[in-house]
Every structure is written in structure tokens, then in C-alpha cells.
Amino acid sequence: MIDPASLGRHLHDLRAGRGLALSALAEAAGVSVSMLSAIERGEKTPTIVVLSRIADGLGLPVSRLLADLETGRVIVRRAAEQDHIAEPGGWHRTVLTPVVPGVNFEWIRTTLPPGCDAGAFPAYAPGSHEFVAVESGELCLGVGDAEYILAAGDSVYFPADVGHSYANRTGKPCVYFVAALIMRSRSAG
CATH class of the missing domain: 1.10.260.40 (lambda repressor-like DNA-binding domains)
Known part of the structure; x- marks a missing residue:
């Protein structure tokens, strides 16, 4: 740790x-x-x-x-230590995962209020992956030129080396999780 x-x-x-x-x-x-x-x-x-x-x-x-900083194999990230990020437009992200040296993985819980478009996100490097699971509400996921409507309980995988977007076009909040294996920082634009 x-x-x-x-x-x-x-x-x-x-x-x-x-x-x-x-x-x-x-x-x-x-x-x-x-x-x-x-x-x-x-x-x-x-x-x-x-x-x-x-x-x-x-x-x-x-x-x-991170050299010489790791002190154990089990890393606990308490709820109070999680990063809570309020984004423009009223949506909210919580980064659930602890930092693990050499592991480019993040698990994020996101809440989109009714009618919220979180916008487009640029591609990660080749070899990156995203898994999305909807907990409640309905999510409109854009991957490249395709669009997918996901309801509560639905999940999807996509190679994250393409631009992608998240939106809630309904009148109810949408809560979903993203598990991302990131090969390196996102490219600009």
C-alpha cells in the first residue's frame, strides 16, 4: 500500500x-x-x-x-478517501479504486441527472478497455459513430481507443459504473 x-x-x-x-x-x-x-x-x-x-x-x-513507496499487497480505500468530482452540467463521479503501482485501472460510479449530457470523451491509447454497467435509469452511450441505449442491469464492453460519450435523455436520474483499463493518458481532442 x-x-x-x-x-x-x-x-x-x-x-x-x-x-x-x-x-x-x-x-x-x-x-x-x-x-x-x-x-x-x-x-x-x-x-x-x-x-x-x-x-x-x-x-x-x-x-x-512510485518507486520504493509500496508497503503491502492489499490496498484499502475507505469511502471517505474516494474522490468525489462534481462536473459541469450537474453530473457527479466517484472514483472508487485505490491507486495501484503499475496497474492502470479505474472503477468509477457516475450519476447523470435527468436530461444531462456528460459530453464526448477522446479516445484512450490502443489496448485500453472500458466496461459499463447501468445500475438505474437509462444511459445513452456513444461509441465511435454508434449509439447504444442501456437500461438498468445492462452492461457493455468496448475498446476505449475510440471517442465515446455518455448522456441521460430521460426525466429520471441514471447511475452507472465504468471500469476502465487505461494504457496511458488520453490523447488531446
């Missing part, structure tokens, strides 16, 4: 060793200064995508960023 305080100290030392201000690394990594600061203080545990961005900003592979 990676101790957030140890990760924060290690990240701070790497940044300081390169003579980078917090704002410079945040800009290079594409993460907010407040997020980076909270990680360095050990107050937040970043997702693998955020860790990958920080590593890229430092010019390091993720494995080097």
Missing part, C-alpha cells in the same frame, strides 16, 4: 530537486495547483490518471514516481 504522506513527500522532493515551482509542475502536468498541493501534503490520494500526468510533467515513468 502507498502511504499518501510518503507519496506527497516523495513528489515534493522530486519537484524541488528539479527546481520546479508548484504552479510550474501543475501546468506541465495538467492538474490544478490545489490538487497537486493536497497530494504533496498527503491529504489526497491521486488516481492513476492524475499520477500519470504528474509523472509526465516531471519527465518520469509512473513506476519511477
Whole structure:
């Protein structure tokens, strides 16, 4: 298990060793200064995508960023430690998975309010995968040029190396889970 305080100290030392201000690394990594600061203080545990961005900003592979930080094989992420992200348009994501060195996997619970379009997402690198399962409501999933309507209990798999989108076109909330195996950060646009 990676101790957030140890990760924060290690990240701070790497940044300081390169003579980078917090704002410079945040800009290079594409993460907010407040997020980076909270990680360095050990107050937040970043997702693998955020860790990958920080590593890229430092010019390091993720494995080097996490070197010597793993202290056990079982990693527990308590509900209070999960990242809750309120997105524009009223939808909400909760990142359920802990960060595991060398494993580019995320499990996310998303709630789309009635009539909410979460927008289009760019493709991940080849070899990436997404699994989606609808818990309640109805989800309109776009994958490339195709569209799929999924009801409660439905699930789908798709290679995540194509653009995709999520929308709720009904008058009731939609709750769904995404399990994503991400080969590296998303491509731009």
C-alpha cells in the first residue's frame, strides 16, 4: 500500500530537486495547483490518471514516481478517501479504486441527472478497455459513430481507443459504473 504522506513527500522532493515551482509542475502536468498541493501534503490520494500526468510533467515513468513507496499487497480505500468530482452540467463521479503501482485501472460510479449530457470523451491509447454497467435509469452511450441505449442491469464492453460519450435523455436520474483499463493518458481532442 502507498502511504499518501510518503507519496506527497516523495513528489515534493522530486519537484524541488528539479527546481520546479508548484504552479510550474501543475501546468506541465495538467492538474490544478490545489490538487497537486493536497497530494504533496498527503491529504489526497491521486488516481492513476492524475499520477500519470504528474509523472509526465516531471519527465518520469509512473513506476519511477512510485518507486520504493509500496508497503503491502492489499490496498484499502475507505469511502471517505474516494474522490468525489462534481462536473459541469450537474453530473457527479466517484472514483472508487485505490491507486495501484503499475496497474492502470479505474472503477468509477457516475450519476447523470435527468436530461444531462456528460459530453464526448477522446479516445484512450490502443489496448485500453472500458466496461459499463447501468445500475438505474437509462444511459445513452456513444461509441465511435454508434449509439447504444442501456437500461438498468445492462452492461457493455468496448475498446476505449475510440471517442465515446455518455448522456441521460430521460426525466429520471441514471447511475452507472465504468471500469476502465487505461494504457496511458488520453490523447488531446
